[in-house]
Structures are given as C-alpha cells and as structure tokens.
Amino acid sequence: GGAAPPVVARAGNVTRIAPPGQTYGALSPLPIAALRLEPEVAAQLGRLGLRRVGDLLGQPRAGLARRFGRGLVMRMDQAMGSAPEPVSPARSPEHFAVRMTLPDPIGLVEDVMAAVDRLLPRLCKTLKDKGKGARRVMLQAYRSDHAVEAVEVGLARPSHDPQRIRPLLEMKVDEIDAGFGIDMLRLVAVQVEPVHDAMAVGHLQAGAAVQARLNNANALDDLIGRLGARVGLDAIRRIQPADSNIPEKSQKVLAAAWSKPHEGPWPKPSNPRPLLLWHPEPVHAPATPRLPKTFRWRGRDLVRQRALGPERIAPEWWLDDPNWRSGTRDYWVTDTEDGQRLWLFYAHGGAMSPGWFCHGSFA
Structure with a gap:
C-alpha cells in the first residue's frame, strides 16, 4: 500500500521511474492511454484534441472531474504520486481442462464424439462450479505418432451448457487428421468469462x-x-x-x-433519412444555396417536382474528417418528375469549393 514512487508510468512495455522533481516532464509526452483510462473516456479526450498527459495536466481539475468523472482526476493523481495506489499480487489464473487416455487408438468421427460426450460434461461442471462460462474451447487430439491435432470453436456468449458447446465441436471434428490413430483427447476452455444464470x-x-x-x-x-x-x-x-x-x-x-x-x-431521426446512403456524388447545378429546378446527376437531366428542407448539418469541428472538408451542408428531400426521391445537399465550402451533391435515395 501507500503512494507510488515519484512517478511510475507505463507506456507499452516500457517502465520509467522519474527522478524526484521531474515527474511533470516525464509524464507530459506520454499518451493519455498511459493513465489506464476507460476506453470511452480516452476516446472523448482524443476527440477534443487532448492526446498527451501534458494536455490534461494544464486543464482545470474541477472542469475535468465535472465532465469526465472523478476517475480521470484520480488516475492523474496516482500517476503524479499524490494519491496511493496499492498493489496486490496477481492471483494464479484458473485452468479449465479435462483429458481422457484411450485404451486403443481411435480414428472415426463417431468415436471422437463419443469421447467428447464424456469429457464435455466434466469440463462444464468445473466451469459451472466456478461461476464461469467458456467463450473458446479447444479439442486436442494426441496421435500415436506423437503428433497433435487441434480444433477450436468460439461461442457468442460464455456458457457452461454442454448442449450449446457440443454442436460446435461436432462441426469441427472432421478437420482432425487422426493419422494412425488417436490415443488421448484433451478438452480445454482456453477463454472463460463470468456467467450468471438468469432466472x-x-x-x-x-x-x-x-x-x-x-x-x-x-x-x-x-x-x-x-x-x-x-x-x-x-x-x-x-x-x-x-x-x-x-x-x-x-x-x-x-x-x-x-x-x-x-x-x-x-x-427515430428528427428529419427523414434515406433508405440507401452512398458516398456523396457530384450534382451538376449552379453553385448557389438555392435548390435548382433542373440538375444533372449520373449522366441524366432531372427536373425537381417537390422538395422538403433545408436541414442544416454542420461537421464535427473537433475532427478533421476528409469527407466533411466541404463544410456545412444543407440537405433537401427532393422528388423528381421521373419518380425518384433523392437526398441532395448543398455544401457551403470549407477546405473545398461549394456545390451540390446527392447523398442517398428514399426509394
């Protein structure tokens, strides 16, 4: 227990201990991921342009805590050595595996599955007793020539139900090359997670x-x-x-x-959204915000009949999105005389020239 040394910062596989008085300089160039923040918090900070620890150290603490929670401020204090960070020894990882030695080598899929039917309930009982479920299960087949064949299956949710794991193994067993025969099988839960039975x-x-x-x-x-x-x-x-x-x-x-x-x-969106959405395609029309009566798109001349809009959508100012360098957009739901309903927008121009584009279709 107790406070950490002057600073202990981990970035990747590198561990650095800063001398006394040099904590700020050692932490400042590190990425904010070195503070071991929640991924959502790190992503929000990155969107605001706060990507280095030094960017955070210069911000008002009250504002950071109010917007991102006390966890961010606590991590900063722990990194600076002003808050204790007790360290407990890591517990040995739990190991879930069962095996069966066969009196005679086997090679048929039916024989392998018969052995799985004896191994799987044992493995699942061990998992259930520990409150765990398997996410990935590996079946290892030890051949009489000392070679090892293995197949692995994954589950969409952790489970300790043999009836949910068995069909997946059965689908993969025929990939095992039995060679001159298999004399031992081993079933391993290579990835487990806590599981709670819903009642x-x-x-x-x-x-x-x-x-x-x-x-x-x-x-x-x-x-x-x-x-x-x-x-x-x-x-x-x-x-x-x-x-x-x-x-x-x-x-x-x-x-x-x-x-x-x-x-x-x-x-539900506040305004209509098209059924089909594609990368904005240029529309040949006068480069003015007024919706044109006629325009050319995909090599065809179209005549506007009715229109609903405009809906103004601004780019995310904190991101440099290449798709939005044309600036703020005014969207129109546009019906044409040939029966199409298109989603047109006028780009007011940012880093690119202004103009009209087609972004989707409602039909």
Whole structure:
C-alpha cells in the first residue's frame, strides 16, 4: 500500500521511474492511454484534441472531474504520486481442462464424439462450479505418432451448457487428421468469462415472457456460434444505432459475438433519412444555396417536382474528417418528375469549393 514512487508510468512495455522533481516532464509526452483510462473516456479526450498527459495536466481539475468523472482526476493523481495506489499480487489464473487416455487408438468421427460426450460434461461442471462460462474451447487430439491435432470453436456468449458447446465441436471434428490413430483427447476452455444464470421471477406471465426472451437470445447466440465455426466469429457483424447527427455515423458496425443486441426500437431521426446512403456524388447545378429546378446527376437531366428542407448539418469541428472538408451542408428531400426521391445537399465550402451533391435515395 501507500503512494507510488515519484512517478511510475507505463507506456507499452516500457517502465520509467522519474527522478524526484521531474515527474511533470516525464509524464507530459506520454499518451493519455498511459493513465489506464476507460476506453470511452480516452476516446472523448482524443476527440477534443487532448492526446498527451501534458494536455490534461494544464486543464482545470474541477472542469475535468465535472465532465469526465472523478476517475480521470484520480488516475492523474496516482500517476503524479499524490494519491496511493496499492498493489496486490496477481492471483494464479484458473485452468479449465479435462483429458481422457484411450485404451486403443481411435480414428472415426463417431468415436471422437463419443469421447467428447464424456469429457464435455466434466469440463462444464468445473466451469459451472466456478461461476464461469467458456467463450473458446479447444479439442486436442494426441496421435500415436506423437503428433497433435487441434480444433477450436468460439461461442457468442460464455456458457457452461454442454448442449450449446457440443454442436460446435461436432462441426469441427472432421478437420482432425487422426493419422494412425488417436490415443488421448484433451478438452480445454482456453477463454472463460463470468456467467450468471438468469432466472425468471415474479408473476407466471412475466416469468414466461422473460423465459421466451432468454430462449430467443440463446437461439441467436447458437446461430452466431454455428456460423462462426465456419467463417470465424469476427466475420459476423451487427448494426447498432449511434449517437451522431452526421449521416454516415448514425450507425456503427460491431462484431456480433462481442456485443449485445440493441434493446427496444431504433431512435427515430428528427428529419427523414434515406433508405440507401452512398458516398456523396457530384450534382451538376449552379453553385448557389438555392435548390435548382433542373440538375444533372449520373449522366441524366432531372427536373425537381417537390422538395422538403433545408436541414442544416454542420461537421464535427473537433475532427478533421476528409469527407466533411466541404463544410456545412444543407440537405433537401427532393422528388423528381421521373419518380425518384433523392437526398441532395448543398455544401457551403470549407477546405473545398461549394456545390451540390446527392447523398442517398428514399426509394
């Protein structure tokens, strides 16, 4: 326990201990990630242009605490040596593995799965007793010629249920080359996470609704796991709404296995948004803010019929986004005589020349 030495700062794999009186100079050039902040806080600071520890040390503490929480100020105090940071010895990592030595070498998929059916419940019981669930499970096959074959599967959610892990292993077992026979199998939970069994409580009707949602979630997780066994979990994505007025940033793409589904309906935009969105395409029209009656887009001459707007969207001033160097945009929902409904905007010009662009279509 107690306060740290004058300064102990970690950046990457380098550990530096600053001499007394040189704490500020040693910390200032380090990235803010060296303070071990929450990723969300570090991202917010980066968007505001605060990327080095020295950028923070010169800011008013009360303002930092009010906007980013006391955790940021505490990390700064710990780095400067003015706040204690007790260090406890690391606990030995838990190891979850079971194995089976076979009396005679085996080579058939059915025989391997029969052995898995004996190993998997043992592994899952150990995980359950520790309140853990497997996220990645490896099956190792030790051949009689001393070679080792291995397959690995991933789950969308941690689980200690054999019925959810077995189908994934069965999909991968045929990738094992048994050679002249397998004489030992080993099943390892190579990545585990805490897991909590959800229980339906309250009235019977409410409990049934909760159980139905759990069943749907489990079915989706199982589907993600099965697809991941074929194409890899990182290849399966889901789209989530994002809190941004910038059209291109109104949603975010996340790995399905490492994120939770969005709950409830998607937030409705304050103004209409197109069904299809693409990179802004130039529209040939006079470079004035007034919506043109006729314009040329994608090699076709179009005539405006009706229009709704303008909706003004300004770029994020704290970011240098190459896609928004044309400055503030005025968006119009524009109907044309040939039946199209397009999303046009006039860029007022920033680092680029002003002009008209087409950003999407409502049909």
